[in-house]
Amino acid sequence: MAELKPAERMKIKRHPMPNQNEQVRRGNFTEVALGYAPETAQEEAERCLQCKDPKCVGGCPVGVLIPQFIKAIREGDMVQAVEWMKVKNNLPAICGRVCPQESQCEGSCILGEKGEPVAIGRLERYVGDYELAHRTCPLVKAPKTGTRIAVVGSGPAGLTCAVDLGREGHDVTIFESLHSPGGVLIYGIPEFRLPKSVVHHEVTYAVECLGIQIKTDHIIGRTYTLDELLVDFDVVFLGTGAGLPSFLRIPGINLNGVMSANEFLTRVNLMKAYQFPDYDTPVKVGRKVAVIGGGNVAMDAVRCSLRLQELAARKNGDERGEVHIVYRRSKDEVPARQEEFAHAGEEGVIFDFLTNPVEILGDEHRQVRALRCVRMELGEPDDSGRRRPVERRGSDFDMEIDTVIMALGTNPNPIVFVDADGLDRTTYGTAVADLETGRTKKRRVWAGGDVVTGAATVISAMGAGKRAAADMHAFLKGESAWD
Amino acid sequence: MYTIAYKEALTDVTKLMVVRAPHVARSARAGQFVIVRIDEFGERIPLTIADYDRAAGTITIIFQELGKTTKQLGKLIPGDTLSSFAGPLGHPTEIDNYGVVVCIGGGVGIAPIYPITRALKEAGNRVISIIGARTKDLLFWEEKMMTVSDRFIVCTDDGSHGRAGLVTEPLKELLEDKDNSIAKVWAIGPAGMMKFVTLTTKPYAVPTIVSLNTIMIDGTGMCGGCRVLLEEGARFVCVDGPEFDGHKVDWDSLLSRLSFYRDEEREATEYYEHKCRMDGAKTMTRK
Incomplete structure (x- = not known):
């Protein structure tokens, strides 16, 4: 294609992501977004204006070299595109799928001011998928340094940190408490949004190319304490995430049929309950499900519920059930990634905005029968800048519901702090660490990701893992003293 | 993979197994538990640590064959392996001289x-x-x-x-x-x-x-499925327990939560036994 003028580039419309049809995907767990075809990717890449001062890069928590990789796609040089990508991001196939691009790179794209931004996330995924299929950029390990590093947790923060340190020639061991590495990418995010094979590929890559060891079934704080790790390892990185679920403090939370989104999603994703009884772990989802919350986890839970209902309906010939999102704020405050919110709507999720649960009611068998809620209205902005929902007096009503899933955010797991003398914690239970370097208050221990910030995004955890890896490497080379 | 080193039938339906798991044996104490998963398809079940041998790197578990997983576990023999064995979990028993x-x-x-x-x-x-x-x-x-x-x-x-x-x-x-x-x-x-x-x-x-032995998945505080109501509020059996002051436990709530998956447990057991019959007597485990 001949070189286009900026005005011509701006005339090209943003290319939609081809998706599985909503009626079909309701009844399966396979990926919804099918990915760009090569021609589509190349045409979308033509939209990029190659800004001299690219705002998109500043919007990315790890500063991916966006104009460079897009230019390489445009020129059809995918090997080069992968190389540009890997300068800053080890896991593009994952980020392209799960990042909230609308508030990061794409939110800063200059084209977005008058029209639609370049589909940077979809192009990133295209590059990531190309790499997974062609293995064009194998990770290279520098000569062995002989330094031993322990990484606690194999989620986005730990994995990124381990890979960066492995590339520098360090001897890295990852400790994972579950039986399968990947953290929230495995237990939290559903198959239809992030296929587990993508995660397995990335992990295998790290193990094979860099000799990273992964010890599953190891719970730091119990199997080994942090202080014990510091005897066997030179430095330690904590990327233990925020895995502890919160429950609403309302009556009825211990009724049968009430669960945390963590439990529900772990059953479905990690334990593959949607394939019960071929897989042993069951999951119970009723005919009328209410998911409380409006974030990505709530969208994941509600869309899993809908699929399980559809599968059961097809198997037993029943009518379809219904699934609700119950959220105390309005549509405009929904924190979930735009695409997931849109997909949920297309699939038939019912949204009850400005609705706040006050009690879960049970029947004589202690089984959930209804959710008592009040209507809310938006008042003045609160600390987060969002308008505070205020209860409308006397607006109580009961929703007939048999399953309640709470997706209200998570907190760091306290187990890792057992016998970790000097590892300071905030009142929110997060580890105190420097946000730039990841250094904690305990010598030779770094931390990053949700364990430091509280529940956030995959990419911000990866950014923290990356920054910590750089600082750990500098410390190990003697370029940066602890004190 | 964790190898079964020894097996003994304590009763017709109660089996003892000694499993090689040095990482658990090194810090295990009375009162704690492990999470066991037999194979790729398996569920994660909590089992109390009945004994441990730090020098040999082994943990002793004892279970009664009740549902699908314990029945399948009961058919394994020394030399067979378990795909996950995580722990030790929970707080150990507080031992003191009480009188x-x-x-x-x-x-x-x-x-x-x-x-x-x-x-x-x-x-x-x-x-x-x-x-x-x-x-x-x-x-x-x-x-x-x-x-x-x-x-x-x-x-x-x-x-x-x-x-x-x-x-x-x-x-x-x-x-x-x-x-x-x-x-x-x-x-x-x-x-x-x-x-x-x-x-x-x-x-x-x-x-x-x-x-308390409740329904659990991860055993590390992540799922909250094991929560139990005490006088002071809900607690997680896996991280706050498994031992509790029994006078504070809401037993009726606990008993009802234990029965939540009863239908599915029966279905899984029937499905497994059916599969065993189809596979014949040669091997009853999925390998």
């Missing part, structure tokens, strides 16, 4: 009460132990329990061995006898038994520790 203590084990609960009884005896307590089961064939470790107890009582519901009746009957007599001045009671067994033990000790205000 006179009573240790009660019901059914498969005899297994986890044994190391606690032994530790209490070693700490200088005068230990009275009571073990019980529905019938004689479900009892095991009578000798072992006897050797670590100052006084030993055995009962069966049907009177086929020892005293006829429930463990709560001798317990009540011990509590009534002022000469005993019992300082503390431990009870491990079916939830129903533990409930009635705590109801028995409550009027005498004797602290009673129970070890």
Whole structure:
């Protein structure tokens, strides 16, 4: 294609992501977004204006070299595109799928001011998928340094940190408490949004190319304490995430049929309950499900519920059930990634905005029968800048519901702090660490990701893992003293 | 992968297994548990640590074949492997010299009460132990329990061995006898038994520790499926327990939550047994 003028580039419309049809995907767990075809990717890449001062890069928590990789796609040089990508991001196939691009790179794209931004996330995924299929950029390990590093947790923060340190020639061991590495990418995010094979590929890559060891079934704080790790390892990185679920403090939370989104999603994703009884772990989802919350986890839970209902309906010939999102704020405050919110709507999720649960009611068998809620209205902005929902007096009503899933955010797991003398914690239970370097208050221990910030995004955890890896490497080379 | 080093049938349906898991054995203590998963398709189940050998790097587990997973586990033999074995989890039992203590084990609960009884005896307590089961064939470790107890009582519901009746009957007599001045009671067994033990000790205000075995997935505080209602609010059995002050537990809520997946458990067991029949007698495990 001949070189286009900026005005011509701006005339090209943003290319939609081809998706599985909503009626079909309701009844399966396979990926919804099918990915760009090569021609589509190349045409979308033509939209990029190659800004001299690219705002998109500043919007990315790890500063991916966006104009460079897009230019390489445009020129059809995918090997080069992968190389540009890997300068800053080890896991593009994952980020392209799960990042909230609308508030990061794409939110800063200059084209977005008058029209639609370049589909940077979809192009990133295209590059990531190309790499997974062609293995064009194998990770290279520098000569062995002989330094031993322990990484606690194999989620986005730990994995990124381990890979960066492995590339520098360090001897890295990852400790994972579950039986399968990947953290929230495995237990939290559903198959239809992030296929587990993508995660397995990335992990295998790290193990094979860099000799990273992964010890599953190891719970730091119990199997080994942090202080014990510091005897066997030179430095330690904590990327233990925020895995502890919160429950609403309302009556009825211990009724049968009430669960945390963590439990529900772990059953479905990690334990593959949607394939019960071929897989042993069951999951119970009723005919009328209410998911409380409006974030990505709530969208994941509600869309899993809908699929399980559809599968059961097809198997037993029943009518379809219904699934609700119950959220105390309005549509405009929904924190979930735009695409997931849109997909949920297309699939038939019912949204009850400005609705706040006050009690879960049970029947004589202690089984959930209804959710008592009040209507809310938006008042003045609160600390987060969002308008505070205020209860409308006397607006109580009961929703007939048999399953309640709470997706209200998570907190760091306290187990890792057992016998970790000097590892300071905030009142929110997060580890105190420097946000730039990841250094904690305990010598030779770094931390990053949700364990430091509280529940956030995959990419911000990866950014923290990356920054910590750089600082750990500098410390190990003697370029940066602890004190 | 974790290799089964030894297996013994304690009763027709109660199996003991010694599993090689040095990472767990190095820090395991009485009262803690492990999460076991047999194979790629398996569920994660919590099992109490019945014993450990740090030098050999092994953990002893004891289970009763009730549902699909325990039946499949029961068919494994030494040399077979388990795909996950995570732990030790939960808080260990607080062992001290309390004076006179009573240790009660019901059914498969005899297994986890044994190391606690032994530790209490070693700490200088005068230990009275009571073990019980529905019938004689479900009892095991009578000798072992006897050797670590100052006084030993055995009962069966049907009177086929020892005293006829429930463990709560001798317990009540011990509590009534002022000469005993019992300082503390431990009870491990079916939830129903533990409930009635705590109801028995409550009027005498004797602290009673129970070890709860609820539905769990990860065992590390992540899923919250194991939550139990105490007087002060909901707690997680996996990270806050598994031992709790039995007088504070909302037993009816606990019993009802334990039954939540009963239909699915039955379905999984039937499906498994059907598959076993189809596969023939050669091998009954999925490999």
